[in-house]
Amino acid sequence: MAESRCVGEKIGDYFQDRGLSARVLKARTILAGGLANQSSDQFFSRFCELFIYLSQADSASIALVEMPLEHDDKQLCFIDHAPRIQALHRSFYRLQLSQTPFSTEQMLVDLSAPRFAAFVAQYVTPARWAWSIPITADGVTIGYFSVHFQRVVDASELIAMLAPFRLRLTQELQGVKRNIFAFLGQQSNFCSAGLLVSDSKWHVLQVNDSYCQQSGFSREELLYRTLPEIMPGLVESYDHDSIRWQGEFNRTHKDGRSYQQQETMMAIGPGSEPAFYLIRSDVLSASSVPNEQVYQLAFYDELTGLMNRRKLLLELNKAFTLAQQRAEIGALLFIDLDRFKSINDSLGHDVGDWILIQVAKRLANIVRGDDIIARLGGDEFVLLLTQLGVNPTSAEHQAYLVGERLIRDITQPFQYQKQLLHLGASVGISLFPGKGQSPEDLLRQADTAMYHAKSNGRQSVCFFEQGMQYQAEHRLQVYSQLRQAIDKEQFCLYFQPQHLTENNALIGIEALVRWQPPGRALILPSQFIAFAQESDLIVEIGRWVLEQACSSFVRWQSQGLTVAKLSVNISAREFTQSNFVDMVQSVIQETQMDPRHLQLELTESILAVDVENAISKMNELKAFGVRFSVDDFGTGYSSLTYLKRLPINELKVDRSFVRDVPHDQQNMAIIEAIIALAKHLDFQVTAEGVETHPQLDFLRRQGCLCYQGFLVSKPLALAATTRYLRRHQPSNV
Numbered sequence: 001m002a003e004s005r006c007v008g009e010k011i012g013d014y015f016q017d018r019g020l021s022a023r024v025l026k027a028r029t030i031l032a033g034g035l036a037n038q039s040s041d042q043f044f045s046r047f048c049e050l051f052i053y054l055s056q057a058d059s060a061s062i063a064l065v066e067m068p069l070e071h072d073d074k075q076l077c078f079i080d081h082a083p084r085i086q087a088l089h090r091s092f093y094r095l096q097l098s099q100t101p102f103s104t105e106q107m108l109v110d111l112s113a114p115r116f117a118a119f120v121a122q123y124v125t126p127a128r129w130a131w132s133i134p135i136t137a138d139g140v141t142i143g144y145f146s147v148h149f150q151r152v153v154d155a156s157e158l159i160a161m162l163a164p165f166r167l168r169l170t171q172e173l174q175g176v177k178r179n180i181f182a183f184l185g186q187q188s189n190f191c192s193a194g195l196l197v198s199d200s201k202w203h204v205l206q207v208n209d210s211y212c213q214q215s216g217f218s219r220e221e222l223l224y225r226t227l228p229e230i231m232p233g234l235v236e237s238y239d240h241d242s243i244r245w246q247g248e249f250n251r252t253h254k255d256g257r258s259y260q261q262q263e264t265m266m267a268i269g270p271g272s273e274p275a276f277y278l279i280r281s282d283v284l285s286a287s288s289v290p291n292e293q294v295y296q297l298a299f300y301d302e303l304t305g306l307m308n309r310r311k312l313l314l315e316l317n318k319a320f321t322l323a324q325q326r327a328e329i330g331a332l333l334f335i336d337l338d339r340f341k342s343i344n345d346s347l348g349h350d351v352g353d354w355i356l357i358q359v360a361k362r363l364a365n366i367v368r369g370d371d372i373i374a375r376l377g378g379d380e381f382v383l384l385l386t387q388l389g390v391n392p393t394s395a396e397h398q399a400y401l402v403g404e405r406l407i408r409d410i411t412q413p414f415q416y417q418k419q420l421l422h423l424g425a426s427v428g429i430s431l432f433p434g435k436g437q438s439p440e441d442l443l444r445q446a447d448t449a450m451y452h453a454k455s456n457g458r459q460s461v462c463f464f465e466q467g468m469q470y471q472a473e474h475r476l477q478v479y480s481q482l483r484q485a486i487d488k489e490q491f492c493l494y495f496q497p498q499h500l501t502e503n504n505a506l507i508g509i510e511a512l513v514r515w516q517p518p519g520r521a522l523i524l525p526s527q528f529i530a531f532a533q534e535s536d537l538i539v540e541i542g543r544w545v546l547e548q549a550c551s552s553f554v555r556w557q558s559q560g561l562t563v564a565k566l567s568v569n570i571s572a573r574e575f576t577q578s579n580f581v582d583m584v585q586s587v588i589q590e591t592q593m594d595p596r597h598l599q600l601e602l603t604e605s606i607l608a609v610d611v612e613n614a615i616s617k618m619n620e621l622k623a624f625g626v627r628f629s630v631d632d633f634g635t636g637y638s639s640l641t642y643l644k645r646l647p648i649n650e651l652k653v654d655r656s657f658v659r660d661v662p663h664d665q666q667n668m669a670i671i672e673a674i675i676a677l678a679k680h681l682d683f684q685v686t687a688e689g690v691e692t693h694p695q696l697d698f699l700r701r702q703g704c705l706c707y708q709g710f711l712v713s714k715p716l717a718l719a720a721t722t723r724y725l726r727r728h729q730p731s732n733v
């Protein structure tokens with residue numbers, strides 16, 4: 001049998017092998033460097049180019065799997081491809097799609113098998129091996145990455161090379177899917193005009209039924225070809241400077257008839273360099289859809305009906321010119337919703353979409369006739385206020401009042417079925433026209449100010465100041481350094497022991513992450529965790545921490561070094577991921593950790609966002625044996641009602657309360673109250689940050705079961721933890 005399928009290797013297994021060869025590490029480094037600053041537009045082609053170079057392959061492609069408009073068969077859209085390899089790659093992808101039960105597995109195929117003979121024969125130097133791996137999101141295959149080789153292939157090496165980039169690959173593919181297919185898929189069913197979408201290199205990515213009927217060609221015959229082949233003369237005539245370009249052409253039907261059609265072409269996608277083009281074709285004798293519809297598709301957000309980024313930039317240009325002519329001030333308010341992501345992740349995209357529509361309606365109620373509202377994508381909205389007068393102080397004040405009002409309106413709960421959903425908003429404002437300021441600058445400045453509003457504790461309004469620009473650049477720098485730290489595995493774990501107050505026996509250890517850049521001092525979590533949380537990198541870091549902590553714990557157990565519990569910190573972004581429970585379970589399985597020893601530390605704020613969802617996730621893991629503690633207890637907002645309903649095992653008294661014991665009577669009273677509450681609810685209590693004997697004596701007297709802190713031990717590196725565990729085994733104490 002010439003074909004070998006790597007049966008049994010599931011995606012989750014790919015990450016197990018940590019004994020990576022120098023070649024793989026070098027390839028990862030080059031890929032990370034080459035991809036770090038790639039925009040979404042360039043990402044796929046750069047990825048393929050680098051992968052071909054590093055794996056000494058012949059060709060590579062990335063394809064998106066999508067249900068077609070007729071719902072008959074799965075479609076493939078080549079995101080990146082060289083025309084000469086299309087047929088070969090396509091036949092391979094089709095084969096993979098037909099293997100439904102194996103669709104989450106990689107495939108390695110010998111192309112000398114008879115079934116590929118017809119395709120291989122078309123090439124002067126056909127590849128010998130084809131390797132393909134699915135790209136999955138939430139367990140669903142959304143695309144494939146495929147590489148073809150002359151040489152014999154080591155699939156495990158390819159997987160190891162790819163592993164750190166899978167998440168980005170998935171995210172980029174999801175972005176394309178959202179942009180293009182949602183856009184065209186929904187519109188084309190009711191559009192009797194022909195519609196095609198091409199990428200910036202003129203490859204046809206999607207076409208609707210009407211175009212197939214007009215031209216007589218099937219979708220299969222049109223996809224993957226180029227616009228110059230299908231519509232000769234169009235690209236050459238197209239005026240890149242016009243927003244919506246139109247021309248008339250004589251076309252030839254598949255059956256040889258010639259007919260005349262009007263073709264309208266416009267660029268879509270963010271920024272000044274469009275990623276896609278939309279082409280509408282109207283057979284001149286029979287057009288029933290108004291051009292208005294095409295305009296609507298290109299300039300308005302499909303979900304909310306608000307203007308999109310492209311239209312906003314056009315309006316901004318107009319507003320700038322007018323403001324300059326009239327010497328009047330305007331303001332741009334950049335709005336980002338707080339907690340939207342948690343709701344979207346936990347309650348699903350339908351609820352997320354519903355919320356966005358409601359927010360759009362509330363914003364519409366705030367604005368005056370001339371003001372403009374746009375949705376830039378995700379949970380980002382923009383309000384453009386014009387004609388705020390000539391006095392900067394007064395203009396600033398008016399913009400501030402609108403910002404405050406919109407925060408107030410958005411903060412009002414949204415009633416979704418029987419649930420009340422709570423959102424917030426952070427608002428950044430930049431005034432215009434400024435010296436040398438372009439519409440794009442204005443948008444960037446308001447975005448930067450919004451970021452500051454968010455880091456000021458959310459729900460606030462912040463004006464742009466020049467110094468913020470430098471901070472924004474700094475953030476970008478930290479982001480790419482953290483990204484590299486993940487790819488190059490520059491993190492390590494420290495462990496802090498936890499002891500019983502009564503007899504000082506060792507009861508647990510808490511895993512605490514550190515960042516060790518080569519040749520530089522160790523970086524504490526306070527310097528990067530908050531940033532990792534904002535940028536979502538925490539999801540990857542968190543998984544790594546859990547894997548490493550569990551693996552170390554299991555290794556200690558196998559050496560006879562026992563300790564009752566391993567605590568691991570979980571951040572809100574990790575917990576609200578829809579696959580959080582699966583992720584924890586798969587790490588437990590991969591590392592063979594006994595879940596009864598694992599305690600996940602969640603903060604009060606995580607639990608307060610969406611209690612029902614938190615309860616269901618925690619119960620699922622509790623059934624598996626996992627335990628939970630509430631970290632930094634007393635510093636956030638805890639409703640006693642939900643505390644009772646959550647499957648919690650332990651409360652951790654925050655070290656800010658312990659710090660001034662025995663001098664601060666108020667904090668001592670709070671500690672007493674927490675311990676009493678825990679007793680009633682049958683939770684254990686661990687006090688954090690214990691540094692002195694009087695603090696320990698006080699906690700012991702109050703009946704606090706466990707403590708951790710510098711008094712007994714600082715967090716220890718791996719080898720020091722092993723020695724510590726050895727010293728504190730019951731037999732050695």
Ligand SMILES: Nc1nc2c(ncn2[C@@H]2O[C@H](COP(=O)(O)O[C@H]3[C@@H](O)[C@H](n4cnc5c(=O)[nH]c(N)nc54)O[C@@H]3COP(=O)(O)O)[C@@H](O)[C@H]2O)c(=O)[nH]1
Pocket residue numbers: 496510511512513524525526529542545569570571631632652655688689690691708709710711715
């Ligand atoms: N999501 C994740 N968050 C993490 C992870 N690792 C850490 N963190 C978060 O960072 C916070 C700070 O951690 P760290 O700098 O490691 O500080 C810990 C201890 O060093 C410190 N500590 C412990 N005892 C004392 C003491 O006696 N005095 C004193 N001044 N500091 C002390 O407290 C931190 C442990 O606290 P806690 O987690 O609340 O138990 C940390 O709080 C996490 O929120 C991670 O992997 N993922």
